[in-house]
Amino acid sequence: MSLLVTQAALALTVQDSGRSGYQRFGLPESGPMDWWAHWAANLLVGNAPGAACLELGFSDAVLRVESEMLFAVCGAGYRLRLNGRELPLWMAFRAREADEMRLEKTPGGNWVYLAAAGDLLTPAWFGSQSVYPRGGMGRPITAGDRVPTARKEGIGWQLAGQSLPKAFHPPCQAENVIRVVPGPHEDRFTPASVEAFYRSPFTVSTRSDRMGYRLRGPVMVHHGGADLVSQGMVIGEIQVPGDGQPIVMMPDHPTTGGYTCIATVIRADLPLVAQSEPGVSEIRFAPVEVSAAQEIYRNALAGIDSGIQPKEDLWHQL
Numbered sequence: 001m002s003l004l005v006t007q008a009a010l011a012l013t014v015q016d017s018g019r020s021g022y023q024r025f026g027l028p029e030s031g032p033m034d035w036w037a038h039w040a041a042n043l044l045v046g047n048a049p050g051a052a053c054l055e056l057g058f059s060d061a062v063l064r065v066e067s068e069m070l071f072a073v074c075g076a077g078y079r080l081r082l083n084g085r086e087l088p089l090w091m092a093f094r095a096r097e098a099d100e101m102r103l104e105k106t107p108g109g110n111w112v113y114l115a116a117a118g119d120l121l122t123p124a125w126f127g128s129q130s131v132y133p134r135g136g137m138g139r140p141i142t143a144g145d146r147v148p149t150a151r152k153e154g155i156g157w158q159l160a161g162q163s164l165p166k167a168f169h170p171p172c173q174a175e176n177v178i179r180v181v182p183g184p185h186e187d188r189f190t191p192a193s194v195e196a197f198y199r200s201p202f203t204v205s206t207r208s209d210r211m212g213y214r215l216r217g218p219v220m221v222h223h224g225g226a227d228l229v230s231q232g233m234v235i236g237e238i239q240v241p242g243d244g245q246p247i248v249m250m251p252d253h254p255t256t257g258g259y260t261c262i263a264t265v266i267r268a269d270l271p272l273v274a275q276s277e278p279g280v281s282e283i284r285f286a287p288v289e290v291s292a293a294q295e296i297y298r299n300a301l302a303g304i305d306s307g308i309q310p311k312e313d314l315w316h317q318l
Contacts, residue, residue: 001067002146003054003116009103011057011210012141014120015113015251017050019128023255029235030130030137031251033057033210033274034111035267036170037074040304041115044072044092044164046156052122052129054114054147056103063114065099069149070117070160076109076172076275091163092311109172109275117156121148132252134211161311168307170271175201175282178269179296182287183238183261185228193220193244197262201282202246204273210252213273215283219244222260230258236265236273248273266293268300 005012015038018031032038032055039049056078072092073080080087081102087093089112095101103112122129123138131138141147186194202217226242233239237249239259248265249257250273263285265273276283288296 001069001151002148004064004066005061005141005143005145005147006064007060007062008141008143008145009056009061009105010059011055012061013055013131014052014122014129014138014141014147015055015131016052016129018130018251019126022126023232026255027126027135028132028252028255030128030132032111032113033251034075034113034170034271036271036300036304037076037111038113039301040090040164041072041074041113043304043308044074044090044159044162045070045115045117046159047115047117047119051115052120054120054141055111056114057111059105061103063101063103065095065097065101066146067149067151068094068096069151070157071095071101072115073103073112074115074164075112076170077106077277078109078112079104079106088163090166090169092159092161094157094160107277107280110277111274116149117159118150121150134252158311163309164304164307165309168303170275172272172275174280175284176272176276177286178272178283179266179288179293180238180263180285181266181290181293183263185260186262188223188228188260189240189262190221190223193218194262196220197246198285198287201284203280203282204276204278206278208278210250212250212253213248213276215246215248217245220246220262226259228258228260230256233257233261234264236267236270237261238263238265250274263287266296268293268296
């Protein structure tokens, strides 16, 4: 049982929830760029929320289904077609052998996640199936590759048609307010720069990838330079190198860094950063306390878990 990739997206890898416990050895967590869409896609097909999915980004992809399976595609910036018929994202659907699944890039985001009921049978490294090419852990998927799937016994075909309504999606917009926890080096910037960081818009540079999103906006001016003794880094951390332009650390980020940290994006808002289109979307930052960030994250998880709606008859046989 497998999926045949007949056309690969520019970014196409397998990602589960990521590997933990190895940053002290220089390995980042990896995992999905948009954890929210990844989590929802898995729940819609009855998988554990951290199961492996195909992560697609930045261009079209075409896949051929080689065995009957229940799927879900969640994310932003894509249109889904099954045998030429458009289907909604954020909904479980049934595909049969020889069906063609086409994911067409559209404006409004960068990433989608394809979950198959029963998980993907791909290699694992240090307890995670997340591909991390810079560390020699797998490679991007290319045209002609087959992705093996594990169809579980008693697959819940009755899940076909269940969906997660828009009210429970990340609120991706052309202009997003990204909430951050102020960083430990805020006092290394001039007061005017800190004020500009929270008041001015930034755009995402085309020189962005799974390691980090480079931002373009007002120049952040340092007191005494940008360099410091290398320190541990976390996903969402916003480092500011000597050119004064912030970089948001994404799942494949380095585990240590020697530039000042002005703030860290809260986990609930990382999908909004990930789905911001280079050169198009504007983002602004707003400070929050750690306790508020934790509460916002808990509410997001609860919303996904409780928001899934039962099947609609119209889609039940898809």
